[in-house]
Amino acid sequence: MNGLTGSSVPDGWRLRSIAELTTMIMDYRGRTPKKLGMEWGGGGIPALSARNVKRGLVDLGEGTNYGSDALYRRWMTRGDIRAGDIVMTTEAPLGNVALISDDRRYILSQRTVMLRVDASAAVPEYIYFALQGERFQRLLAENASGSTATGIQRRRLEQLRVLVPDHTADQRRIAYALSDAQGWIGALGDIIRKKVALREATAQQLLTGRRRLPGYAEPWESLPIQQLADVDPENLGSGTPPDFNFRYISLEDVDRGRLVGHSKQAFTSAPSRARRRVRPNDVLVGTVRPNLKSHLLFTEDGGGPWICSTGFAVIRGRPGGADPRFIFYQMMGDDIARQIDALLSGSNYPAINSGDVRRLLVAVPPLDEQRAIAGVLAEMDADVFALRQRAGKALLIRKGMADQLLSGKTRLAADDRSTGRDGVLV
Incomplete structure (x- = not known):
């Protein structure tokens, strides 16, 4: 299978292959510094591998490899990755998608491909959300191969078809609505990260006695x-x-x-x-x-x-x-x-x-201070837990919203078809 049946396509939409929707698919599968006679390090250019491409974001956290200018020139022979490009994992895990939002240089590394959307054919932000949608993710899994690690071959990926509205204004409205929902989730994520950092700092101070709660002064x-x-x-x-x-x-x-x-x-x-x-x-x-x-x-x-x-x-x-x-x-x-x-x-x-x-x-410390410290940390943990539950519910809402919008079951109407900024659900 490489797409939907004709009866599943809503009016004003069509199925278009990845090959039709892109001007470039960058894939350096199997390329390593060793094969180029070089090694990681010596510079600050991050390598994007499957470990860095999460669901909806690029994570340059622990374990990221960095390369030099010389390695970049030897490796990135087809040009730079740029803002608006889409990166997707092709194996272990399969199907994580992120949208590049800056113009810094990246090395496209293991188990990851870059898709450059043809702006005359589609809105990149719409394709970014469509590739994360339930329909395309199911299609991706159906066309994957491998027993130990499931992956998708390049030629197979190019044939997979995405459900796309005919009008780019409709695509833009959908992308804007989903981006707004994702921004809400991202804001919750930022709050959670700050709360966790504060909790960890508080624990470090209270559990060592470097900071004492009011009313406690006995030795530890x-x-x-x-x-x-x-x-x-x-x-x-x-x-x-x-x-x-x-x-x-x-x-x-x-x-x-x-x-x-x-x-x-x-x-x-x-x-x-x-x-x-x-x-x-x-x-x-x-x-x-x-x-x-x-x-x-x-x-x-x-x-x-x-x-x-x-x-x-x-x-x-x-x-x-x-x-x-x-x-x-x-x-x-x-x-x-x-x-x-x-x-x-x-x-x-x-x-x-x-x-x-x-x-x-x-x-x-004495038992009463132990209980007081535990109470403070338990309250902070409960606060973080409640925020994570909110974020989980927000993700479910966004998923339901995406399923409706990306399938054409729910349409967006706007006063200005060119921007989609005034869209309302109908």
């Missing part, structure tokens, strides 16, 4: 976990009934403080690592690849019993010893991360054990 102590809590206090033994049913938490079910899944198990058929009993307010510390911080403050109080993998150390606070939330926040903090890194140094296998966890040193 540095104590090993084993003086504050019990580690792995309950485990399933060989005498456990075979028909003992429970909810199981594996290492993969925890992602940096979030319980993202679990499974129902019976002891007789459960994984051999399903041994640690978990109760509300226990802190689960991921001991395999602990630098990933697969730690969790367990708060479920129903549906149990709950059991977790022996890949976790379970910390259970003693009455009057330590606040569970405070211990969890310390486990997620930089000081504990540094101690764990020191334990892993020189090791062939990135893991620690429960004995290591018992000996981790934690900076602790």
